Amino acid sequence: MTRVTLELQGGDQLAAALRAYGAAAEKHVGDAVNATALELRGDVIKRIQRGPKTGAVYDSIFRMIGGRPVPIGPRQGNNLSPTHQASAPGEAPATDTGRLVQGVTTYGTQPAGKLAVTVGSNIVYAAMLEFGTSRIAPRPAWVPATEAMRPKFRQRLETALARAAK
16 A cells, blocks of 8 residues: 655644644644645645656566466457557656546545544555566655645645635
8 A cells, every 4th residue: 555644743742732723623634734735635646647658568468477467368359458568667657547536535634633644545556566576676756746735735834824814
């Protein structure tokens, strides 16, 4: 399972301080956390669907047999395109069937007093692609998307706190 959690460090103390400003302040910060999580989810999906893919091109379906990939048939007729261009190490995974993209979701949208949302996937191979295995180099999507989102998240929080101070 792959998950990235957006959580404010010192979130409990921040929540207590926000309560001193009133419920509206806590709501503004919670909205900023939720908005960032939804945008992060969208960015992860875009990276998988549209990011550069420069890996191998396949025209067969493979199965692991005896620890080695063995072609078992053409891709045509299996609801797949005739060829598939894989991602290279360091690139976001290349979508093929759409299953990985469909599995990207948010968990735990901000309830009152809790300033955390998780963007993740229950697709088992999502973590294998994100972090790599002994046989596969990482194909990260979540970590680069999270790093790219940091400045926007900070700006949203600053805006939310400015609203709370009014």
